[in-house]
Amino acid sequence: MAEGIRIENLVKTYGSGDTAVHALRGVDMSVAKGEVVGLIGPSGSGKSTLLKCLGAVIEPTSGRMTIGDTVIYDDGWKVNDLRALRRDLIGFIFQAPYLIPFLDVTDNVALLPMLAGKSNTQARKEARDLLEALDVAHRAAAMPSQLSGGEQQRVSIARALVNRPPVILADEPTAPLDSVRALAVVDLLNTMAKQFETAIIVVTHDEKIIPTFRRLYNIRDGVTVEERASAPSGG
């Protein structure tokens, strides 16, 4: 499979000298297009730092990151507009859905293509198509506060997918959900990854979903170890 994202020897150090904190000490990781990979690790292991580096919201200290064929970091940012990078190449799914409370479901999803310069009509059409694919089209006109937890998370997945980014970063996406809904979300992510050829990295502590990942990275003391090369249960 073609490569979605690759990270090589990524280092992030906060501060310097005696007070330096080495959050990432040389992380290596790769996720193919259409693949969903788990990232686990105890608190303070560097998961959030890695996610922020991947999301281009903090700058690594050194290393290399590529999304598809595009080198985005190589001992320094290789793209000028990180905001556009996040908008066009990376999708985000959060622990809580963090939908914009004053926009209805359609516009929550359509906002990203609108930000990318598409017309309102085109953006809303793309949003509705995706909501259809995620089986929440019947709530298209609802406000986020009127949705169940599962519906909110589906809408946030639609928002992450709508600009067809090659990479999606999911931060504890099943934390607020019960087992059935959590597993349903993982199934959905797997389906969407294949359908849209997106590489999805899921950061999680959720014991319910950890067994479902074909590949799993464990991060400890700022270094990743690939714990599983294939899914025992087929996820």
Add this chain to the structure above:
Amino acid sequence: MISLAGRDILHGWGKFVLTGVGLGLLIGVTLSMAGVYRGMIDDAQALLDNSGADLWVVQKDTLGPYAEPSSLNQDTERPIRAMAGVDRAAGVTYLTMQIAHEGKDVRVMVVGAEVAEPGEPGQPPHLIAGRRIVQGHYEAVADVKTGFAIGDEVMVRRNTYRIVGLTSRMVSSGGDPMLFLSLKDAQEAQFEKDSDAIVRQRARTASSPVLNPPGNPAVAEAVNAAQASSTNVNAVLVTVVPGADAEEVAATIRRWQRVTVYTRAQMEEILVEKMIANSARQIGMFLVILAIVSAAIVAFIIYSMTIAKIREIAVLKLIGTRNRTIAGMILQQALGLGLIGFAVGKIAATFWAPFFPKYVLLLPADSVRGFVAVMAICALASLLAIQAALKVDPAEAIGG
């Protein structure tokens, strides 16, 4: 692109509108304060306009008759009438007093004016009901703000006067409505002594062999009559003939009479720049304080609304929203609040202006200035919230 500010306002419209109403009432007070100031100036100009005079002749070296006491002999008007360029000249008296009417005290300015002929300076220039004073005594014309009606009888000092006519916008520089009497009646009211003083004065006259010479009681009667009446006026109002230069006529009067003469411009300066100056500064201070309070309220509200959306702003930034879009959202909300506030304030000020005891003049130009000021204040007040929003790190949306 959809309007994020508009959607946010629609989403929480109840809170937004209530906040706007609260701000609007404050803006309404501010507009009313400006209206009170404009009303004071308009009252002063109405006083001058309605007096019908081109020149005010007053006691030498005084700022009378409105800003300082002034007393002239009524006969001063006669030589003035004969001067070149003078059309009419008439003495007037002004006296501010309380009059009891239907169980309430009404504060009025009693104006004494010549009534022998219509159109004499000092008479009310227009009537909205009834007729002018035609009898020498015991008739009055009142401004409608006194609350008097035609046929009402009112007591001024010891005498009763019947209201025969009503006029409007005839107020003193202090905003008190006017009550017009004949000059003689007004002089009597103004210079009248109380009964006890008259009795004592008569006793003193009777006991003086000079004022009450034996065998000639007519002398004492003449002295008593002279002491009980007055022929003084507070000012002589002068109109000039069409085409005459008021300044030149004033110079002529000054040259020949030991009086002070003011032109319209000078009298306006006395009323507006001297009498109202302190009130204007007072109102100006209030306007500044209200503007600061309004700005603080808008800043606090917009800042609170922004802080409550910090997580959403972090998400917006994370998914690629430009800083200027977020700043625009906050600015538009502040301006929206100002717009609602101004609309409510303007409506409120217009609604309650007639209930103010003094004239409140809401000028359209002041409303435009107020609108611009409100928008500018709201824009400035949003800067703090914009600064806070721009500081939000998109990383806050990830990992808590």
